[in-house]
Amino acid sequence: MWDIVRPVMRYISPTRVQIILKCVNDLKTVEHTPKLWNGINRYFHNSHVFMTINDDEKDKKLAIFDAARRQKKEKSTFLDVIYTYVHEDQRKTGHVSFIYTALRYMDEFGVNEDLDVYKQILDTMPKGRYIATTLFQAEMMHYPREQQCIIDLLQKMEDNAVIPDPEMEDMIINICGKYSFPLRKLRRMAYWQTKFKNLNPWPNPRPLPSDSLELAKLAIRKIATVDVQSTVTVYNTKDIPESIDKTWIVSASSPDQEKLIARHPKDVAAYVEGPYRIWISKASVDYFILRTDVLKPYYKDDQDNDDVSNLDISLWNQAKKKIATYRSIHEQDEQIILGICATGTSSKDSLLSWIRCLQTRNPALLTIPILFKFIGPVDDQQKIGPGEVQIDDPNELSEVETQDKITS
Template sequence: MAMRRLFLRNSKIFVTNFGNNINITKSALRITSIEKHKYIHTTTVSFQNEESRAVVQANYFERIENKNKNTYLDMVKIFINRDQIYRRGHVEFVHSALKHMEEFGVHKDLEVYRALIDVLPKGKFISTSMIQAEFMHYPKQQKCILDLLQQMEDNGVIPDREMQDLLINIFGKRAFPLRKYWRMMYWMPKFKHANPFPIPEDLTNDVLELARMAIARISGVDPTATITEYHSKDIEESIDDTWIVSAQSPTQQSLLWRHNPKEPVYVEGAYKVWLREKQVNYFILRANATPPPADIDSYDEDDVTNIKINLFNLKPPIQKHIVDRKTVHEQDDGTIFAICATGTSSKDSLLSWIRHLEKNGNEVLSKIPVVFTLRSAPSELMTQSQEGKDGTIEVSH
């Protein structure tokens, strides 16, 4: 009642004070009086929309010159201290903060993710019934935290118990972010150490060390494989001065010695292998697949359609032919004799690799034609006409 009397008695003063506080012209504001209710109507936009507020929040992170963990957490603390009760604009702030995490180098830091979750006000978004919980009470805020948890999962960051307490204080025990947290806590620890080829969390930037790790990872299918490091400058005719990381097993050497000298072998690549976010190019030395002998029927060891059950002292079926079991290097698309990674991934470095293989127990390569079928980079497409339409180069010994 007191407010209504104020509207009626001091309408001009109200217009002046209200317009000055929110920057609205006097002509845009008028008070409509009805018998029971009084309304305030304006024709101008008084508040910013969500997109403009998100742009403002994003500018905070872009203006920082020294981008590290300390400055990132300082920005979070400044936002929290500015409005400690309502935390207005917290959803836009968290979304913009997630976009700039990789720039600050904190996209794999658990402490930073906890600080972002702590931005949301506590107790306001807790559902009071099952209906509210299942219909995603406060969906905008829950979707924001779901995006944060998904980014944690993509970066391999396992949450802790403190994050569970934060989610319960913000959304309650029935919210979707807490369900996402429980799924992450169940599956991520199980898969963390399930990789048979573990990679360090913090990879080095040394290209040679990355090449060693990549070649060891690929050649790990054969425990007898030996990794050798060559230098192209040891070859007199070499042009490039770079390193070569090669892997070959005794089984591959025996396969190369049994290879028909009249059939060529191929140097193919570059293929890609990923070590977390870093890529390494490698090449292979292979030959065409060897067809099975014509007088031996094809026998599939995995075929279970004609299983003979050994009952009543019946003898098991005896195979009429005995053949050598294929090695892991004899694939359906070809036989792999060696793999390597070079510092320049150039044709000259690969030619030096072949020369080094000849000197280290593969003298038979001097009698076999070697064909380079390399994938040219986009910048080398103009010089492809000098090499041939298919990009092949034959090396004669």
């Protein structure tokens, strides 16, 4: 979308304001000047020169929120500020400045995904004043500064995936009329956002939980859906006597992965690799994988079973010598995924505890050498078990000797 660059509102000195007011009063007294007066009024209301406001104008209402910032930043405090502004006096001014200031503080107060708060902010605009009376006024964006302010409010709603309701549509009709630009944007949002709302196969709860354990469960379940037989297990390192980090571990594995671990050669190393990042809405979670290299290339069947242009009739051809088995989803071309996990500290000691937890269901891990490979910085805080090699370079491999040193 192209960015439209519009001029900033120009301020007039007090001396020039007095001159303009004197000229306007003189024009009122002259006969046959209603058309000229209407033209001046239309210029000040519809000109794009006065459409936007600069940062100084937006900062005028910052003082209203300064006192609220010292209190508890929650929805009730934010609504109290709106209530104070609405009931401060009968003749209110600075609606646009107040709305822009409120939009700036919504993220700080945690109300940027609340539809009721958006409606309370929109309700501060006066009703009926900005309604266009002619088609020409409607297409020339009657009161452009106020309409652009409402459009910016709707844009913030769209950025936070907040869908407007019919009540908000009635509010905009009462403020700007049924031919205004904000109403067009609201109806576009109501049409498209409802279509995109349920397209995500991994729907996220709203509001998103702030607990890191719950976020890790959502992330691991999202990754584990590649195999319908995968199960998610939560471990506590307090149950492991050798652990140093007292934290949680969210692990996912499937029966196919357990079979792959059981068939894995004892003289070939497996790797704990990470951290990788996955996003759950606006929150990110670091996770690790237990993988191994592919020992031999897989059989690739590039034939499309639905293609009937080249039918293979086994009666006319020779029998195949071997039967190729299909590989599981965990056996990729470059690597074999044996397990995934997310820990509360993402440290090497917590990953070592994860391997010990997997050994209860996979005894083959007691004899398989495990190597740790970190592709990013890991906050280990020197928490390394006895017999384990210290890692100074994140790209360096550290070998954890099996059975004797892992379980020591």
